[in-house]
Amino acid sequence: MARVELEGHEGHRFFLVVEGDPRGEPVAVVFPGLRYSPARPLLHYTTKLLRARGWAVVEAWYDYDRPEFLTAAEAERHSWITADAAAVWRWVRGHARPRLLVGKSIGTLAMAFLMRDARDAAAAKVWLTPLLRADDVLRAIAEDAAPGLLVAGGADPATPPELLDGLERPGLHTLVLPGAGHGLEVNEPLPSLDLMRDYLQSLDAFLGAL
Numbered sequence: 001m002a003r004v005e006l007e008g009h010e011g012h013r014f015f016l017v018v019e020g021d022p023r024g025e026p027v028a029v030v031f032p033g034l035r036y037s038p039a040r041p042l043l044h045y046t047t048k049l050l051r052a053r054g055w056a057v058v059e060a061w062y063d064y065d066r067p068e069f070l071t072a073a074e075a076e077r078h079s080w081i082t083a084d085a086a087a088v089w090r091w092v093r094g095h096a097r098p099r100l101l102v103g104k105s106i107g108t109l110a111m112a113f114l115m116r117d118a119r120d121a122a123a124a125k126v127w128l129t130p131l132l133r134a135d136d137v138l139r140a141i142a143e144d145a146a147p148g149l150l151v152a153g154g155a156d157p158a159t160p161p162e163l164l165d166g167l168e169r170p171g172l173h174t175l176v177l178p179g180a181g182h183g184l185e186v187n188e189p190l191p192s193l194d195l196m197r198d199y200l201q202s203l204d205a206f207l208g209a210l
Helices: 041-052 074-093 107-118 135-143 161-167 189-209
Strands: 002-007 013-019 027-031 056-061 100-104 124-128 148-153 172-177
Touching: 002 074, 013 074, 027 041, 027 074, 027 107, 041 056, 041 100, 041 124, 041 189, 056 074, 074 107, 100 107, 107 124, 107 135, 124 135, 124 189, 135 161, 148 161, 148 189, 161 172, 172 189
Parallel strands: 027 056, 027 100, 100 124, 124 148, 148 172
Antiparallel strands: 002 013, 013 056
């Protein structure tokens, strides 16, 4: 495991955690959520499954839970996210050609930016609780020609049914976890673990088909 420090939006420092060998293994890049770091359950077990399948994983560890981000205007927050995503991409592309992008919540904004500006249409995508109310994200998922796995919570306002229903396209697999909120959990721990198992089984099948 290696840690790499990067400079993102307006000189803010953050870091990558690299597991595996990006030069010798297929590479997945993980973009976390606002208060959902790569240490949180969905992303932690996503990385563990990828490593078990022989993938190298590059995790972005940035901290947006700070007043200057939370109180910024929407356009400024978007610029912050895209600047950080561009810094991640420069480092990753200097070492490998990623085959998979994984984004959680605002991490899907980073993925949408990369699809538009970095022109990375070839990489498969895992969209975890994507922000479908953001036009960039909705358009990116709908227009992507690469394989995709979209995982949503049935009780998550970020993925309303009327927007999900319009996202059917070849190569996109959708998993809706009943009753789950934005963290893809429910109130009770054991049912939440069942939902996690459903997600990991779907992810495992998706990876096996790539």
